[in-house]
Amino acid sequence: MTRSGVQEEDRRESRPDGPDGPDVPDVPDGLETKDDPGAPGGPEAKGTGGTGGGGRPRRARRALRWTGLALAVILAGTAGAGYLYYEHLNGNIQQDPLNLGDGKVAAPTPNAAGQTPLNILVIGSDARDSEENQQLGGARETFGSTPLADVQMLVHVSADRSNMSVVSMPRDTLVEIPKCTDPDDGKVHPASDGRVMTNQSLGHGGPGCTVATWQELTGIHIDHFVMVDFAGVVAMADAVGGVPVCVDADIHSRDAQGHGSGLKLEKGTHAVKGEQALQWLRTRYGFEDGSDLARAKAQHMYLNSMVRTLRENATLGNPNKLRRLAEEATSALTVDPGLDTVKKLYDLSDELRRVKPERITMTTMPNRYVGARVEPTEDAEQLFRLVREDIALDGKDAKKKPAEPREPDDPAAPDDEIAVQVRNGTRTDRLGAAGGRANTVAGLLVERGFTKAVADPSVLPSEERTLVRYPSADLEGDARSVAKSLGIPASSVQRSTDVSGVTLVVGADWREGTAYEAPESDDRTPESAEALNGADASACMKVDPAFSP
Numbered sequence: 001m002t003r004s005g006v007q008e009e010d011r012r013e014s015r016p017d018g019p020d021g022p023d024v025p026d027v028p029d030g031l032e033t034k035d036d037p038g039a040p041g042g043p044e045a046k047g048t049g050g051t052g053g054g055g056r057p058r059r060a061r062r063a064l065r066w067t068g069l070a071l072a073v074i075l076a077g078t079a080g081a082g083y084l085y086y087e088h089l090n091g092n093i094q095q096d097p098l099n100l101g102d103g104k105v106a107a108p109t110p111n112a113a114g115q116t117p118l119n120i121l122v123i124g125s126d127a128r129d130s131e132e133n134q135q136l137g138g139a140r141e142t143f144g145s146t147p148l149a150d151v152q153m154l155v156h157v158s159a160d161r162s163n164m165s166v167v168s169m170p171r172d173t174l175v176e177i178p179k180c181t182d183p184d185d186g187k188v189h190p191a192s193d194g195r196v197m198t199n200q201s202l203g204h205g206g207p208g209c210t211v212a213t214w215q216e217l218t219g220i221h222i223d224h225f226v227m228v229d230f231a232g233v234v235a236m237a238d239a240v241g242g243v244p245v246c247v248d249a250d251i252h253s254r255d256a257q258g259h260g261s262g263l264k265l266e267k268g269t270h271a272v273k274g275e276q277a278l279q280w281l282r283t284r285y286g287f288e289d290g291s292d293l294a295r296a297k298a299q300h301m302y303l304n305s306m307v308r309t310l311r312e313n314a315t316l317g318n319p320n321k322l323r324r325l326a327e328e329a330t331s332a333l334t335v336d337p338g339l340d341t342v343k344k345l346y347d348l349s350d351e352l353r354r355v356k357p358e359r360i361t362m363t364t365m366p367n368r369y370v371g372a373r374v375e376p377t378e379d380a381e382q383l384f385r386l387v388r389e390d391i392a393l394d395g396k397d398a399k400k401k402p403a404e405p406r407e408p409d410d411p412a413a414p415d416d417e418i419a420v421q422v423r424n425g426t427r428t429d430r431l432g433a434a435g436g437r438a439n440t441v442a443g444l445l446v447e448r449g450f451t452k453a454v455a456d457p458s459v460l461p462s463e464e465r466t467l468v469r470y471p472s473a474d475l476e477g478d479a480r481s482v483a484k485s486l487g488i489p490a491s492s493v494q495r496s497t498d499v500s501g502v503t504l505v506v507g508a509d510w511r512e513g514t515a516y517e518a519p520e521s522d523d524r525t526p527e528s529a530e531a532l533n534g535a536d537a538s539a540c541m542k543v544d545p546a547f548s549p
Contacts, residue, residue, distance in 0.1 A: 182206065287541050
């Protein structure tokens with residue numbers, strides 16, 4: 001294989017230790033030199049993102065794979081920036097459209113006080129399209145290549161601003177990217193042919209396509225997005241005087257082939273800043289199992305620590321330090337038009353600072369391996385539902401009355417015109433599928449006027465709860481109508497790309513009888529989300545012994 005061919009594989013691959021065999025090494029997390037053969041990309045990767053390829057030099061120049069500065073600015077804000085030179089700082093901020101897709105997700109219904117939640121997508125890219133970022137990221141061969149959204153975090157702030165939830169999505173999650181139109185040149189990027197890695201969404205017109213992809217997958221309305229660059233992470237850590245992080249053993253993130261971030265720390269807690277902070281955020285080799293999941297955990301620890309540091313650091317009252325922080329923060333940001341001025345950022349941060357660290361919860365989207373890739377699990381849908389319904393992931397909310405479901409944009413067709421497939425999903429780990437359930441429930445629907453309901457014996461899924469799934473917004477009303485006729489709650493009606501039409505899956509909660517009784521709603525955060533509390537200063541990354549000198 002040619003050197004450039006290896007680089008392209010490295011750029012696409014993610015996990016070295018997948019259950020189906022060894023993965024191709026991936027090196028975007030290292031502070032690689034220009035001669036590192038493990039660096040991502042290659043000459044053939046140039047094109048839509050390069051200065052010579054008619055692509056997006058401005059957008060890529062502002063993009064960052066790491067979210068440290070972006071999330072810290074959102075969480076801690078540009079405090080005190082009101083008295084600084086607004087016009088200069090405003091000119092530092094770059095902006096792009098919020099949503100490049102055709103699909104829309106309705107905003108949540110305001111609570112009794114008229115408040116609504118805030119959902120902000122923090123996007124990072126592996127692009128290295130400025131001299132400073134190139135030096136920090138290494139790999140000169142990647143200059144001008146199409147950027148990938150290698151880090152994606154959804155920040156959800158509750159309607160009453162009492163709590164905050166963060167959901168990270170692994171970069172190699174398989175999703176369907178919707179059709180997106182590039183706002184700069186009008187180029188239409190067609191919807192992906194099947195599922196592809198989510199990090200490819202950024203190359204389909206910009207961050208607005210990543211937003212569109214998240215909304216399609218989760219059903220969560222996204223209000224804003226933020227991107228930052230390599231240099232911003234370094235400058236932010238310096239400005240706050242370092243961010244405390246912990247490792248449970250000595251670590252040197254570098255293997256025999258030169259792969260790794262280069263992070264070198266002794267066992268214990270250290271305040272990292274500058275390039276060392278960037279190394280921490282990029283480290284995969286040496287943390288736990290060497291996967292993106294371990295890297296996300298390290299990023300969560302760093303971000304929680306940075307929030308605590310910003311809240312506690314009195315030196316930020318120093319005008320010179322504050323000026324530097326504001327300069328670096330605004331220069332590193334690319335945002336949607338709703339956040340394109342210092343005042344808008346300050347107003348947002350003023351709201352967000354109400355959330356105390358102990359009410360901040362960091363999570364990773366629950367997933368399972370599909371070869372060397374991952375896909376969302378049923379627990380992921382549970383996590384998305386909690387965010388959609390504004391239920392705190394720390395479990396400290398008072399019990400909320402379920403919100404009235406919004407009316408679907410497209411009304412239901414007459415019952416006798418709605419085609420419904422019914423599948424038997426009653427199989428569990430302990431019990432086989434209950435016989436004849438698809439036929440029984442299909443018969444119930446026919447009796448209730450859904451004459452086009454049929455049993456589908458070709459698929460035998462396994463679902464704990466009975467669900468009604470639909471593939472696109474124009475069938476939501478139909479799916480709701482089917483659910484209502486059987487007493488299935490609206491929370492069990494889900495949009496899914498795994499079905500081609502309205503599909504009722506009879507779950508293990510309805511193994512017998514003709515009357516469905518909905519189980520009590522489980523509003524607990526799944527254990528597989530690996531929640532980390534923002535006030536947990538004892539968190540420490542586990543080091544792989546192979547990387548402990």
